[in-house]
Amino acid sequence: VHSPAIEDYLEQIHNLIEGKGYARVVDIAQNLSISQASVTNMIQKLDAEGYLVYERYRGVVLTDEGRKIGQEIARRHEVLTRLLATFGLDAETVHHDVEGMEHHISRQTLDVLTLLMEELEGNPELLKKLKRKMSRP
Amino acid sequence: VHSPAIEDYLEQIHNLIEGKGYARVVDIAQNLSISQASVTNMIQKLDAEGYLVYERYRGVVLTDEGRKIGQEIARRHEVLTRLLATFGLDAETVHHDVEGMEHHISRQTLDVLTLLMEELEGNPELLKKLKRKMSRP
Ligand SMILES: [Mn+2]
Numbered sequence: 292v293h294s295p296a297i298e299d300y301l302e303q304i305h306n307l308i309e310g311k312g313y314a315r316v317v318d319i320a321q322n323l324s325i326s327q328a329s330v331t332n333m334i335q336k337l338d339a340e341g342y343l344v345y346e347r348y349r350g351v352v353l354t355d356e357g358r359k360i361g362q363e364i365a366r367r368h369e370v371l372t373r374l375l376a377t378f379g380l381d382a383e384t385v386h387h388d389v390e391g392m393e394h395h396i397s398r399q400t401l402d403v404l405t406l407l408m409e410e411l412e413g414n415p416e417l418l419k420k421l422k423r424k425m426s427r428p
Numbered sequence: 429v430h431s432p433a434i435e436d437y438l439e440q441i442h443n444l445i446e447g448k449g450y451a452r453v454v455d456i457a458q459n460l461s462i463s464q465a466s467v468t469n470m471i472q473k474l475d476a477e478g479y480l481v482y483e484r485y486r487g488v489v490l491t492d493e494g495r496k497i498g499q500e501i502a503r504r505h506e507v508l509t510r511l512l513a514t515f516g517l518d519a520e521t522v523h524h525d526v527e528g529m530e531h532h533i534s535r536q537t538l539d540v541l542t543l544l545m546e547e548l549e550g551n552p553e554l555l556k557k558l559k560r561k562m563s564r565p
């Protein structure tokens with residue numbers, strides 16, 4: 292079992308590689324709002340534990356294990372965000388809650404959340420009905 | 429902002445007081461599966477920080493602040509549990525995920541989860557439709 296901190300790193304690195312094609316220490320540090328020194332420190336630890344390989348010029352490359360975790364967290368992040376976004380919650384609240392909840396979602400729970408997200412995105416009447424109930428005090 | 433550990437304690441104490449009328453160190457230790465020594469240690473800290481009052485004979489009594497937090501976490505726990513339970517997930521998975529997610533749920537997110545829980549509990553057709561989709565690979 293890996294800690295939320297490790298999951299956040301692998302999620303961040305996964306997103307950077309997906310977006311830019313590479314993950315630099317400076318980008319990771321900026322996105323996680325931490326110092327480059329602590330990023331370098333953690334990367335060495337993740338390298339030692341087999342989640343990634345730190346190559347001098349190519350920067351950070353995820354191992355299969357690291358990529359699996361990064362993808363999984365990114366998937367949970369996406370489903371939670373889309374589910375809450377359908378109700379028009381403000382982005383900051385959604386981001387705060389999702390970043391916390393994503394570390395505690397097993398396969399079965401993710402399947403349920405995915406079903407709910409798909410239903411709400413594909414069923415405007417249901418969404419309207421729920422939103423009406425929401426605005427009433 | 430209080431840590432998940434503090435929230436778990438206040439949730440546990442709140443539940444014990446609601447259930448038995450009192451919260452003893454031995455019960456808290458058992459429910460959280462930790463030693464009585466660490467429970468006593470934490471209780472002194474929570475007392476010092478104004479979440480509860482430790483009275484020699486009556487055991488632990490929550491302050492208004494402590495009760496507010498205990499009730500809030502218990503409420504999130506209930507909503508999350510009922511929402512996932514409607515899909516028949518096994519209790520152990522639900523408990524594990526809920527105990528993690530409950531510390532990261534703001535007011536707006538809780539309102540959305542409550543709406544979804546109420547809809548699923550009151551709309552058997554919708555639930556049947558979603559459960560059918562769930563069983564298909
Ligand atoms: Mn995330």
Ligand SMILES: [Mn+2]
Pocket residue numbers: 439501502505526527530
């Ligand atoms: Mn709980």
